[in-house]
Amino acid sequence: MSRGSRPDYDVAVIGGGPAGQAACLALGDVPRIAVIDEQLRPGGQILRQPPRAFSVRSWLEGIEYRRLKDRLAAFESLKAVEWLGGCSVLGAREIEEGWCVIVSDGRGARELSARRILIATGCYDMALPLPGWTLPGVMSAGGVQAFVKSQMLAPGYRIAFAGSHPLQLLAAEQVRKAGGTVAAVAFSQPFRQIALKALGRPWTSLTNISRLIAVILMGLRLRAAGVPIHFGRAPLGVEGEGQVQGLRLQDGPIIPCDAAAFCFGFLPQSDLPRTMGLAVCPARPGGWKACHDAWMRASKAGAYVAGETTGVKGADAAAAEGALAGLGIAMDMGILALDAAVRRAPPLRRARARALRFAELLDSVAAPDLLPDRELPADTIVCRCEDVTAGDLRCALESCTDVSAVKLATRCGMGVCQGRNCEHSLLALLGGASAERPGFTARFPARPVQISDLLTKI
Amino acid sequence: MYSADVLVIGAGLVGCATAYRLVQAGAQVEIIEAAHPNAGASGANAGSLHFQLERRFLENGEALADQAASILSLNRLAIAEWHGLADELGPDIRVHMRGGLMVAETPDDVRMLERKVVREVAGGLKSRMIDGDEVRALAPGLSQTVLAASHLEAEGHADPKALTLAFAAAAAGGGARLRQRCRVVAARASKGGYRLSVETPDGPVDLTASKIVIAAGAWSGRIGELFNLHLPLYPVALLMNTTERTNPVLDLLIQHVGQRLSMKQAHAGNILIGGGWPSRMRLDAAGRFDLGQPAEMLTSSLRGNLAVAARVFPSVADLNLIRSWTGITAVTADQLPLVGEVPQAPGVYVAAGGSAFTLGPTFARLLARCILDEPEDRLDIFSPARFSHLNSFMGMARA
Amino acid sequence: MRSDKDVKRGRSMKVSVDGRAVAAFEGETIATAMLAQDILAFRRDRAGRPRGLFCNMGVCGECLVTVTQAGAPRRRLRACITEVADDMTVVTGTGDQP
Numbered sequence: 001m002s003r004g005s006r007p008d009y010d011v012a013v014i015g016g017g018p019a020g021q022a023a024c025l026a027l028g029d030v031p032r033i034a035v036i037d038e039q040l041r042p043g044g045q046i047l048r049q050p051p052r053a054f055s056v057r058s059w060l061e062g063i064e065y066r067r068l069k070d071r072l073a074a075f076e077s078l079k080a081v082e083w084l085g086g087c088s089v090l091g092a093r094e095i096e097e098g099w100c101v102i103v104s105d106g107r108g109a110r111e112l113s114a115r116r117i118l119i120a121t122g123c124y125d126m127a128l129p130l131p132g133w134t135l136p137g138v139m140s141a142g143g144v145q146a147f148v149k150s151q152m153l154a155p156g157y158r159i160a161f162a163g164s165h166p167l168q169l170l171a172a173e174q175v176r177k178a179g180g181t182v183a184a185v186a187f188s189q190p191f192r193q194i195a196l197k198a199l200g201r202p203w204t205s206l207t208n209i210s211r212l213i214a215v216i217l218m219g220l221r222l223r224a225a226g227v228p229i230h231f232g233r234a235p236l237g238v239e240g241e242g243q244v245q246g247l248r249l250q251d252g253p254i255i256p257c258d259a260a261a262f263c264f265g266f267l268p269q270s271d272l273p274r275t276m277g278l279a280v281c282p283a284r285p286g287g288w289k290a291c292h293d294a295w296m297r298a299s300k301a302g303a304y305v306a307g308e309t310t311g312v313k314g315a316d317a318a319a320a321e322g323a324l325a326g327l328g329i330a331m332d333m334g335i336l337a338l339d340a341a342v343r344r345a346p347p348l349r350r351a352r353a354r355a356l357r358f359a360e361l362l363d364s365v366a367a368p369d370l371l372p373d374r375e376l377p378a379d380t381i382v383c384r385c386e387d388v389t390a391g392d393l394r395c396a397l398e399s400c401t402d403v404s405a406v407k408l409a410t411r412c413g414m415g416v417c418q419g420r421n422c423e424h425s426l427l428a429l430l431g432g433a434s435a436e437r438p439g440f441t442a443r444f445p446a447r448p449v450q451i452s453d454l455l456t457k458i
Numbered sequence: 459m460y461s462a463d464v465l466v467i468g469a470g471l472v473g474c475a476t477a478y479r480l481v482q483a484g485a486q487v488e489i490i491e492a493a494h495p496n497a498g499a500s501g502a503n504a505g506s507l508h509f510q511l512e513r514r515f516l517e518n519g520e521a522l523a524d525q526a527a528s529i530l531s532l533n534r535l536a537i538a539e540w541h542g543l544a545d546e547l548g549p550d551i552r553v554h555m556r557g558g559l560m561v562a563e564t565p566d567d568v569r570m571l572e573r574k575v576v577r578e579v580a581g582g583l584k585s586r587m588i589d590g591d592e593v594r595a596l597a598p599g600l601s602q603t604v605l606a607a608s609h610l611e612a613e614g615h616a617d618p619k620a621l622t623l624a625f626a627a628a629a630a631g632g633g634a635r636l637r638q639r640c641r642v643v644a645a646r647a648s649k650g651g652y653r654l655s656v657e658t659p660d661g662p663v664d665l666t667a668s669k670i671v672i673a674a675g676a677w678s679g680r681i682g683e684l685f686n687l688h689l690p691l692y693p694v695a696l697l698m699n700t701t702e703r704t705n706p707v708l709d710l711l712i713q714h715v716g717q718r719l720s721m722k723q724a725h726a727g728n729i730l731i732g733g734g735w736p737s738r739m740r741l742d743a744a745g746r747f748d749l750g751q752p753a754e755m756l757t758s759s760l761r762g763n764l765a766v767a768a769r770v771f772p773s774v775a776d777l778n779l780i781r782s783w784t785g786i787t788a789v790t791a792d793q794l795p796l797v798g799e800v801p802q803a804p805g806v807y808v809a810a811g812g813s814a815f816t817l818g819p820t821f822a823r824l825l826a827r828c829i830l831d832e833p834e835d836r837l838d839i840f841s842p843a844r845f846s847h848l849n850s851f852m853g854m855a856r857a
Numbered sequence: 858m859r860s861d862k863d864v865k866r867g868r869s870m871k872v873s874v875d876g877r878a879v880a881a882f883e884g885e886t887i888a889t890a891m892l893a894q895d896i897l898a899f900r901r902d903r904a905g906r907p908r909g910l911f912c913n914m915g916v917c918g919e920c921l922v923t924v925t926q927a928g929a930p931r932r933r934l935r936a937c938i939t940e941v942a943d944d945m946t947v948v949t950g951t952g953d954q955p
Binding site for chain 1: 885
């Protein structure tokens with residue numbers, strides 16, 4: 001791209017999930033749109049597609065997926081969209097013409113420019129440290145789902161689920177449908193607590209009664225199939241020699257299994273907003289969500305955010321935000337008149353508000369104990385990449401009051417994942433994220449990149 | 459009634475090390491730190507122990523290079539200092555002194571190296587020229603593009619973050635008090651010393667001492683302003699890169715005479731790549747360099763730095779880059795360190811400016827002696843007195 | 858374990874993981890091929906303990922492996938988002954050492 005020339009794209013959408021798709025569908029006549037995603041095919045995590053080389057009958061056939069699949073199909077047929085799959089975004093910076101995005105695919109790293117950029121990079125499972133959680137066979141529930149949905153693989157012969165988020169029921173059911181065995185699904189919270197949370201939000205519960213019923217039915221179906229569903233039994237640790245052999249839960253015998261999947265909630269992917277210098281604020285149950293206005297504009301000109309990036313709230317809200325962002329971008333580009341945008345917005349805002357209320361209910365139900373009443377044993381690894389233990393962190397915390405100071409003293413957060421899996425745990429030990437406690441400094445590259453790729457001229 | 463004998467401003471490597479040497483000699487010391495130890499360049503540093511003359515001293519002509527060679531006396535002291543630090547402060551500081559190579563890839567580079575070695579040997583440093591074959595025998599990963607190198611056995615690296623904390627702990631053990639999240643906002647001469655107004659998390663506090671040490675790295679010039687002094691220290695932002703961890707492939711410190719490059723494999727296994735590639739500092743609301751904001755990475759520096767590294771040590775190109783960061787350090791007007799008492803402000807000492815990791819512990823040891831009025835002239839060549847012309851009209855009236 | 862319900866996979870291929878032949882199907886990720894053959898360890902940590910993958914979406918970095926393909930220089934890739942290819946050689950662990 002030569003200086004002063006036209007940017008490569010009018011809009012660069014980072015993330016091909018529901019938010020990114022909805023944005024593209026709402027962009028209308030915007031001519032040159034790039035959608036960039038690390039996954040090879042569009043869909044995001046919720047619709048993580050199997051490879052083209054597979055032919056899958058009845059993929060994600062449930063009614064809850066129908067709208068999502070329709071939207072995906074519509075997105076995939078958009079002519080103006082150039083799909084850049086298998087492409088990691090390493091960073092983005094402001095330039096005169098808009099934004100310059102550094103991307104890396106299998107062949108090398110390059111820069112591409114766009115007048116406007118939409119960050120719709122979704123969320124990831126929140127990792128919570130537990131004794132034994134670094135044994136091979138321990139995964140996030142989302143990771144298990146991805147194997148089932150997109151690879152038709154049950155990543156274990158007997159998979160035990162534990163955590164606090166109801167999504168683990170869905171993941172367990174998907175494992176069973178794929179022919180796998182679920183050893184148990186265990187909730188840390190007593191059932192009573194979950195029920196009270198739902199009853200405490202009667203309006204939200206009523207307006208989402210079908211969703212709640214669906215979840216309950218899922219639990220009943222699992223039970224009927226012989227899968228024990230436990231409540232009030234928090235996971236205490238994972239046992240095994242060299243790999244998972246059992247899951248230890250509160251108040252009961254060890255559950256024999258060869259894979260343990262944890263489901264404690266989700267964090268927004270915030271690497272890009274933070275390296276771009278966009279305003280973010282603490283998210284629940286952890287992580288950072290990008291701030292925005294009513295049209296999903298972020299805090300810097302030409303940058304927009306949508307979906308789980310602005311706070312984890314599910315695919316419906318993500319799609320509504322994506323569409324709002326699309327309208328906002330089209331308006332800002334002069335392609336859509338303000339009154340036309342204002343006319344199209346209300347149903348999206350209503351859908352978003354509805355989904356947000358349900359998400360809040362889910363958050364309150366699923367809120368994990370970031371700092372369980374029982375202290376983690378000192379030798380429990382908290383930073384997986386650098387093997388930093390809870391004991392190491394407690395020792396550093398005797399003299400450090402700052403997350404960066406702890407990082408520099410212990411190496412927590414200095415590994416390959418750059419704190420994605422440990423920053424929230426460290427912040428929790430310090431009392432939680434806040435404006436005064438802004439977490440690690442996010443830096444380029446947002447994903448690991450082979451040095452030879454950065455030196456390739458393509 | 460003084461708060462302490464000495465107030466040290468800045469809890470980076472230099473501040474903590476100086477505090478330690480002072481308490482070892484029985485002085486009462488308080489360290490005032492605006493954030494936390496390692497918040498500045500000490501925490502962003504790659505930890506090179508380079509005793510050979512740096513490239514930056516050689517790239518501005520012979521006259522400046524001659525002047526710069528005066529640093530060799532300190533470098534020699536620093537070698538001895540580092541050899542002793544592991545015993546003194548423990549293994550966590552990861553002192554690794556197994557040799558360093560400054561490589562040459564062109565005939566001009568080779569000539570520059572030869573002239574450098576002549577200066578070094580004259581200054582008492584045991585560096586020597588070696589040919590490409592011997593280079594690759596010492597460091598098998600280096601490429602065929604390396605024609606020759608100057609080798610110094612004592613060079614290597616250590617862990618700057620651990621070092622700062624080790625000095626801080628040792629200073630605290632000796633009775634030094636560390637005040638974190640405390641910012642010096644004003645300085646006045648007071649009876650027999652100085653009074654500092656300090657903003658602390660619990661409200662404003664006044665601290666007094668007869669001696670002040672400004673060891674505030676990139677902020678030292680601004681702290682100097684509080685004393686109505688010009689300290690010619692200029693913040694500069696540099697780029698550092700780290701790869702993922704890998705098995706041991708590089709035992710020596712690698713630098714380059716003709717290009718900006720500094721490479722080493724840290725104790726943890728990551729390969730750290732730097733060498734002085736520029737980054738861009740942000741400006742604050744008043745239009746001054748904002749030292750509190752991370753500097754911006756320049757893609758040209760990223761590519762330039764990694765390209766040299768990959769050309770000289772090809773296998774590094776197979777590794778993933780996991781983080782590039784910028785750090786802000788300080789350079790003086792003549793590139794030499796600024797260490798010693800400021801003549802126009804008796805009792806105010808400064809220790810900052812260039813190579814402050816390699817030379818930091820040495821500055822600390824010698825400066826402590828000066829502060830305690832012990833006879834010490836080895837820092838004279840780095841004295842702020844050489845910039846007295848800047849402070850002819852500056853300073854504060856004593857009470 | 859691979860599901861055989863309602864799925865027709867791509868053509869079969871062979872890759873090698875730490876010198877061991879591993880069956881795979883076109884379109885599978887390296888991680889899938891490994892897990893399907895009960896190979897759970899992708900690296901060893903500082904204490905030499907085996908580590909498996911965690912997130913399966915490219916975020917955690919636990920599944921970084923060294924991959925060589927015919928003629929191409931070796932690459933360090935995340936096994937969970939990298940598809941297998943004919944005659945791919947995979948080595949777990951950091952660098953060349955498991």
